[in-house]
Amino acid sequence: MNATDRNSQNLVFPSLSGRVAIVTGAGQGIGRVFAKAFAKSGAIPVIAERNMKNAESVAQEIVADGRQAVAIETDVADPTSIQRMVAAVDARFGRIDVLVNNAGLFSTLEMRSFDQIPLEEWERVLRVNVTGPFLCACAVLPAMKRAKWGRIVNIASAAVPLGRPNYLHYIASKSALQGMTYSMARELGPDGIAVNSLLPGATFTEIERKTVTPQQKERIIGMQCIPRAETPEDLVGTVLFLSSDATGFLTGQSIVVDGGATHR
Template sequence: MSDTIITHTEKDSGVPAIARDFSVTDRIVIITGGGQGLGREFARQFAAAGAIPVIADINEKNARAVAEEITAAGGRALPIAVDVSNKESVDAMAAAVVNQFGRIDVLVNNASIFATLQKRPFDQIPVSEWETVLKVNVTGVFLCTCAVIASMREQGWGRVVSIASDAVPKGVANYLHYVASKAAVIGMTNSMARELGASGITVNAIRPGAVATEVDRTVNHTVEARKRIVDMQCIPRVMVPTDLVGLVMFLCTPAAAFITGQTIACDGGYTHSS
């Protein structure tokens, strides 16, 4: 499975063979927060591409429902109940995956406290809410990544993709704990990539714009607010979960072996990197 060494014989017309491998077939892909929204879509699409998504969510009922949806469509999936902010729970989840499949290939750090958050001025955010958001959105990414790297190191191959947010460069107001948590995810991506590059493990983040999922968020996203967002995008339509799938999946392929420590936007051109 190692794609860290490309020999001369693997080359064809100057293009390393590995660079054309866009497959995620048979990969064991842990998707935290896979029980709804973007995580559910990632799980469905990875399964459709032949991977085995582990739907790891604090909402066990939702995780099971997504797994059933996938198996009913002919795919493979494993639902697991996990609280990403709890080390024992995360370690048990990683152990269960290794026990069942023998390895972990990909971690998508997608779980976060997001849809349930009420926007409010930062000086009105209760300290308890601030701490809870950081515990799930930052400590959760730390704990989950710690829990999977032993298996990835062992096979000399791994992919970590964390879901950050456009809220960081936009400086979205009234969401300071959330914005701070996603800024931390971007910083952690940069540093983890440095520590793991020699082990054949890439670590990247993506920055989605505002994505309409099946979860009702009309409290934070009024029709007017959505229109303002679409007006700022180069591609003038509402973003949907499938818009993110190509980027996330590509980062998990052998073809993306030389991309690490990056945070890549997928937001219809709302923000630009420079």
Template sequence: MNRVQGKVALVTGGASGIGLSAATLLAKEGAKVVIADFNTDAAKEAAAHITSQGGEAVGLFLDASKEDSIKAAVDFTVAQYGTVTVLFNNVGLTNLQKDLDVVNIDLDEWDRLMNVNTKSVLVGSRYAIPHMIKAGGGSIINTASMSAFAGDTLRSAYGASKAAVVNLTRYIAAQYGKDKIRCNGVAPGLILTPAAKRNMPQEVLDIFMKFNALPYHGEADDIGNTVLFLASDESKFITGQTIQVEGGHYIANPSIADFSQYMAQAQAGSK
């Protein structure tokens, strides 16, 4: 308990899934939390639930595609709680219909994803950092993705935008470390958020499971707990890093799953 006591956290995209998990855990461990989300009602409901459990939180509207909306969320946090010492840049978009391979991608969709997935991280940090400097330090955590670390047949803009987040994280860490501001990223793999459970076909879940090193999928709290750790002083000597929380999806030779299946079938056939 009290792992982030006295800290003030702004969580973008905090009304559901990973953001809601992080906001809830941060509040449970003593932080004052502002939940900023495009879904204003859900943000306020999440804050009310946290408050009913003994935490302290408020919800407000955020359009992460607009600089003035991001600035307003930072300004609101400072007006409400006096400062901001934790910023979780968590808003992200993806679009399987328009974000295709390089030849066929919708270029407007490229611009939209770069604006929301990458520029919002820059802008949120831009407006929070001066307050963190005044407060004597802070922690910025950015949501990247496992897609930042490998190529794919689709989602070219999403992968590129998240790879940019990984390197922007390093730049922020290098530029403001002497001000006692740490900046780290978290790169989720497939996480069984409520939306993923509703929309992800079982066949796709099975494919991910096949290539995970661990025999289960991730849950929102797996990311939320990582964010909590990076927000706390337990991680005070960690900066510029992106922690991949993806069940070991990329740690093995990519042929190992198929080779293991081949060996099992061969052994079964020899009996």
């Protein structure tokens, strides 16, 4: 067992047992690891994903491990699709405790100077990365307000405070998501719903991507206090913490998990 696995297995939080946690975009990468971590901690992850083949495969992995999971085809850019998913979850479990707004247009993006970004790509990124979390949050509110308990975790990015160049639509979208976190937290505090952002650093998953070249990867690692590549498992402790009873009085915050590359 390596140090990362050991760390994520020894985490102790107030129990998430029986909680229903919707994780959007959990068919691969960071979301996939989140779904597995929720299941391991006793929660029931809902894999709300556009790519149904991947979603089913994550759910099967979890079920094969003796735990519960549900895969529901969802396009976070489409309000009807979100409403259908949320209605199905509420009908089946009668509760929605956690929403992790993780789905995003990210690994498929090409790096380009901002004046070369086609308008339709700009609009698509904002639609999925900003409008998607807004629509998902709207859709889960009735269930969370009914329970007077809820946790919304918005997956933004530590690339925002760095102002990483050459994907301006992405940076703009994650910056908007952070702003939304602050306002949503204020509106929802009286209902017992905490809203926070998690800002991952450059996190290396099973998916190859064009946004970080090998040279950039080395440079990023060189900036970190902990000089090794970040993995999705490094984010697990924070996402579970932000989804738990431990954060009843912690809301409207941004937590950067980037191995100490930046300081806020």
